[in-house]
Amino acid sequence: MQFPESWLRTFSNPDIDTEALSQRLTMAGLEVEETRPVAPPFSGVVVAHIVAVEAHPNADKLRVCRVDDGSGEPLQIVCGAPNAAAGLKVPLARIGAVLPGGMRIGRAKMRGVESLGMLCSARELGLSQDHAGLLVLDVAAQPGQSLREALDLDDTLFTLKLTPNRADCLSILGVAREVSALTGAALTPPVIEAAPVALDDRLPVTVQAPDLCGRFAGRILRGVNARAATPDWIKSRLERAGQRSISALVDISNYIMLELGRPTHVFDLKRIQGGLTVRWAREGESLELLNGQTVALAPDVGVIVAGDEVESLAGIMGGEATAVTLDTTDIYLEAAFWWPEAIMGRARRYKFSSEASHRFERGVDFASVVEHLERMTGLILEICGGSAGPVDDQVIDLPRRDPVAMRLARCHRVLGVPVPRDEILGIFRSLGLPCRLEDDTFLVTPPSYRYDLFLEEDLIEEVARIYGFERIPDLPPLARAEMRCEPETLRGPHALRGSMAALDYQEVINFSFVEQAWEHDYAGNDDPIRLLNPIASQLAVMRSSLIAGLVANIQHNINRKQSRIRVFELGRVFARDASVADGELSVAGVSQPLRLAGAAWGPALEEQWGAASRPVDFYDVKKDVETLLGAQADALRCVAAPHPALHPGRSARLELHGQPIGWLGELHPRLAQQAELNRAPVVFELDEASISTALMPQPGELSRQPVVIRDLAVWVAPQVAYQSLLDTLAQVIASDGKLSIVRDIRLFDVWRDAAAGPASEKSMAFRFWLQDPEVTLDDATVEQCINRLLEALVSAHGVRLRA
Template identity: 45%
Template sequence: MKFSEQWLREWVQPEVSTEELAHQVTMAGLEVDGIEAVAGEFSGVVVGEVVKCEQHPDADKLSLCQVSDGTDIFQVVCGAANVREGLKIPFAKIGAVLPGNFKIKKAKLRGVESLGMLCAEAELGMAESSDGLMELAADAPVGEDFRQYMNLDDSIIEVDLTPNRADCLSMAGLAREVGVLNKAAVTNPVVEPVAPVIDDKASIDVQASAACPRYLGRIVKGVNLTAATPLWMVEKLRRGGIRSIDPVVDVTNFVLLELGQPMHAFDLAKIDGGIRVRMAEQGEKLTLLDGQEVELKDDTLLIADHSKPLAIAGIMGGEHSGVSETTQDLLLEAAFFSPLSIAGRARHYGLHTDSSHRFERGVDYNLAAKAMERASGLLVNICGGQVGPIVEVVSEQNLPDIAHIHLRRKRIELVLGIALADDEVEDILTRLGMVLTSVEDGWQVTAPGYRFDIAIEPDLIEELARIYGYENLPVSLPKAASPLARVPENRLAIGDLRRHLVARGYQEAITYSFVEPQLQKTMDPDHTPIALLNPISSDMSVMRTDLLAGLVQAVSYNLKRQQSRVRLFETGLRFVPQGDRLEQIPTLAFAATGTRLSQSWGDADAEIDFFDVKGDVESLLARTGQRDSYRFVTVKHPALHPGQSAAIEKCSENGQWQAVGIMGALHPSLQKPLGIRQPLYLVQLDLNTVRETAIPGFAELSKFPEMRRDLALVVAKDVAVDDVLEQICSHAGKYLTKFNLFDVYEGKGIDPDRKSLALGLTWQHPSRTLTDQEVNDSVDAVLSQLEQTLGATLRG
């Protein structure tokens, strides 16, 4: 929210500078994003009046003007399209200095002398761009210093409010905060009730009272929309980031900025029968004030008449019923809408308005009547007209409950580390608008209607802390019994796994738990993700059922920014629907693409392949001390390359193999849509499983020699090496200590449908030397089993 410092100081007069004020507000939890001047630095500019305007003798697009500064007449050449006789404008005289140190000098334009310059807002640093000269009010005093006339020695302060502080989305709320911080009096504008002079009443039927517990309407007849909005209001709106449109819209916007109550004005002649506040019917259509036609959903609250929708409640009015230059009679509305009935609706229709911003966060449910009287008085003063009585429809049982909170002295001291005096506590909370009643151990506090964030005792203590000043609270170390947590030996710390991957060249990534629906469906078609009711955006609208979707996007992002070698990993939850419940599964995933090694003088161009990433997985599994309990099994997955994908399985205590992960290369058909032009390898593992470790145990090292046999086996090409190794492990005897594959050969001398595997097997006895016969018997047992089960033969 933007606000004028000058306007704030009309409400409250803290004896602090602009910078000190911004620091105070920030330290109170209302972060100041920036401070900027209302206008650029300039001097020598006065209010001028064009007393005569003629065509330039030698230029079609230039005008020759006679401009008065109240004392003399000056000839000025001007190219603005809106210059005309009788217009009052900012006039920069000879010697004036405009923003950017631009000095006004006597000049000749197309042979005609020009003695000054007529100015637009942009030339004075009051706007980023301008369509023509800045037009001043007809009663602007000619000759007065323009800076003084416009009160431009002012600053615009922009505050970034957290969603819980909707009470500060108005000048009244900000002034209240500043008054409390400085213990200064706050002067609220006097809002006098406007007595009705006509009997016309608005017909109001609230059918959705739970969503709209309070609705007020008032008829104002005979308004003059040709009246000009007063300069003071136009400037306050401009400095609050709102442009002037017409006096009716300006008044409702002014009340929005001043009090925080959104309002709307309908053209009474366009309303059929009266107002009905109801839920929309699915498929109803409404053309909004911005010109777009929307198809309404049945969860949208509407302001309608007896035949058609008029506005999306709390968000935007309809074009048909909006105020126009032909409007003579108005229906003013002010309401309280339940925050839950408005939240997310604007975003669904691609909208974000000042009204929806406030109603979503919560507006004081007691404010509507005051805002109605304030707007009525301003309208009558500016546009004339006759007002009727206010019609109010209220559902008391649907209004928010008033929070009654028990605040204890001892609790304040315990939480803040300091005992605040009773009068200080009472002063702070009373200035914040709360009602206090003393009880034996503290106070019974009633929160005001505009503080939706005050519900429990800690909320009040937080208010005391921020107003008292966080920097004024004592610094002390907490005292608590904190025994060391037990670290189970059979469970790896997540930090160990992270450090292991970092040591292998990966970097940790943290991606959103929300992903794009189509991408999630592609990466994990077996699960239907949970859709968010109120998503941040359309490409973050479902909960992830795996971590790969987010990592793939992160890799793509890096590749598009000239990072050709990417290694990322992530630990986090994936959200998998299981019937009527949602299972949150801790998961580890990583992704790798690019060259095997970083750029160097050696083998720098070799690309990473499936087996490089498989090696990373195996090294991670080896950390568990249970590498032999895992195996890799060929599997098909729609998101992975059909020839380069594998399921990672673990053998359970009962001998059953269970899938605990998957790995493989991203499917080629997905690379182009994701902007990835090189192979990308992905891994996903169940985190809890890979954290399970074997408990370390001591085994005495054998002092006796090892005996090794190398075997060259010929098997069919489709035989998996893992199947061969599993048979060897099962039938080589208990003294087999090591076995490994060191060569695979296909080609000359081998049947084209078969391959040769070279394996090394090592035996060692813990307490004696093995005999050749014992080892030979083990080898024979292995060869016999391999021949029977896999058709393996020794290579000749």
């Protein structure tokens, strides 16, 4: 929010300079983002009156002006401005004046004619970019008066960076309340008097949506002169607040909004057919706005309707159909209280923002609607003339203002400073917060313009702001240090991130909002959770998988010439689940599990001399997953199953202890081609809850006996999977005590006869490690164990011993 300091000081004028005032506001939570002068520094420029203008004898585009600068002696000035004319009041840079940029004015001869100064344009003085002619001043300006004084150019522009909860400070009056509370200076709001009622005319208004409009006030004015000039004092304040002057009626409406924080609207009465109706929009309705944009309306958007025609977006922007023009003579003034929840996000939905919606969606004073309407009426009658009708004020449904309690002891504990009770009472009163004291509890009733006071902590914040954060000592907190034992089997998100980083993966953080096409292509989800108000059209649904985001990361890095990419993300996904109930960290009907996903693309190893370069494959990433699981990797199973994002023949569902925990595989060729990848990355996605618990290490006695190693090669049918053979061996070892000496089993060779074709048997060679903790194994015992294992394979899978 931008405004001139002089305007603020008309409401509250503390005896401190600009820098101190800026510091006070910033320390109170109203951050002053910038202060800058209205005009750049210059000196020696005064108001001058052009008495006469003559043609230059030696130049067609120059003229010789006689000007009165208040010194008593007319000065001769040569000027080339096309608008130089007798009778104008213009800026004059006298001899010795210094203009912006350091240019000094001296005596000069222009085509043989002496010039004793320089008449200036607005651009030459740094006031604007207009250099089409001389800057024309008010006819009431006195010749010889300093231009800086005449135009109040020593003013300072304040730019506040307000937090969303301080809607009450989106006006000069609101900021002045804060200044008065911070400095103790008197608050002098504008005197508002009821405008004289000279008409009996009323416009019927029906409010059909109490959840949209809580209060609606309006009145008719007839005989106004819309072509009346906006007074310079209003125009100057608007321009310095960043508003462009348009016409008297529009300028007055904008002025009231900036001064009092009250957005209003002016209707052309003759363009209203029948009365007004306030309601929610209906499907199929549309509206042409004042900015020229035509919008299609939805049932959750509030509108004001005249007859059967929609006239404006309630609390956001008026429509072109009833906009005032310079020919307007009869108007209807509207001021209302719109519920913030009914305005929030509607303007952004149509990809624009307005000053009115910015205020109404944060909360506007609902108790002063009529007073503000009277203030606006008075200005219109004073500037544009006309006659006013009575005010129609409909109070439908206003917010409740329940007292908020603040305990003195709680305040002292939170702030760490024993602020005296009487000082706290004075702080609340200086802020205009009605307060009463019961024992050591303050009961504060939030005023109608404060929408940020609900909790005890809100009141404590008010005390801290006005008391002064700089007065609170900077002391470290003291607390008992209690050592807590962390469960050894629990691995939190931070530990998982550390493990992934140790595996040479880099963490990424992607949006939880994704394209709808991603949900269909990567997750097979045709009914994703849609956002009601997406920040961008392509980010319209909530993700149910992390894989698509990682593929986009890979694509982004490939486009920037990266040759090896390994990324991971730990984040939430979102899916519909009717079994989920509302809770502190849950939303009814929405499951939000935490997932860990990774993706690898490019060479399996960094470029080096010790190993040949090869692309990363399924088994490389599978090994990363096993390393991540640690001791639980023995319980990991890869089950062939289809997934919409993965290669049909190079993907697997991951199961741990028989429970599915995620997926692993190459990206589907179609999706790799769609992402313009020359090789498909290998990706995985795991359920964080399933892998966050590790096995507790169990100590065991080391055997002094030697280990015996035996190999066993068998012919196996082509459809038999290695995992099924391994499961059979594990089952028979667990069921036979004599086989407990088998310590480990590994597959070390697979061979097929290429000439026999793919349907032929395959040779699989197993290596067994055997060890007894008590005695040295003899050959007979070892052979007996191997034969028992072979029998189990023959019985379960029909294998044949390979000679």
